[in-house]
Amino acid sequence: LVADQDASAITEMFFSWLRERTPPGCRWELTDMGSGFPATTPTDSPALRAAVSALKEASGAEASLIKSGGSIPIAGMLKDRLGLDTIFMGFGLEDDRIHSPNEKFELDCFRLGMRSHAILIEKLWQIT
Incomplete structure (x- = not known):
């Protein structure tokens, strides 16, 4: 991340991006480990x-x-x-x-x- 980015928002957008591209029959286990x-x-x-x-x-x-x-x-x-x-x-x-x-x-x-x-x-x- 760079200055003025919201780590929580970026994490959620990335998780959404992954979910949207998950092929049928596959699944993700996504965990937000926290951020600064x-x-x-x-x-x-x-x-x-x-x-x-x-x-x-x-x-x-x-x-x-x-x-x-x-x-x-x-x-x-x-x-x-x-x-x-x-x-x-x-x-x-x-x-x-x-x-x-x-x-x-x-x-x-x-x-x-x-x-x-x-x-x-x-x-x-x-x-x-």
Whole structure:
């Protein structure tokens, strides 16, 4: 989903689409497992600008802004209920094997995350 879509309405439309196309003699067992609120953080968001600045200050390198989808329901909920933009900052490496039995996370990446977040908190404090 993208921002401003209603997850429940999309789910019902998709279920209806499947039911309409179900061949005779076949049946679906469809279950809505729940969903979150979709959200997009604008690139001109003061919070995002603060995060980009904090990352540069902590690492010495420009941050890469990557728009991606995901399933973190609290992000959309914060936007929907409180009007807050969410920013996800990744500090892992491509070979971290995220969510696998042998997942890893480098200490240098962890330290960079700590420095970046400490700087970001100060910058967010200044814009509020």
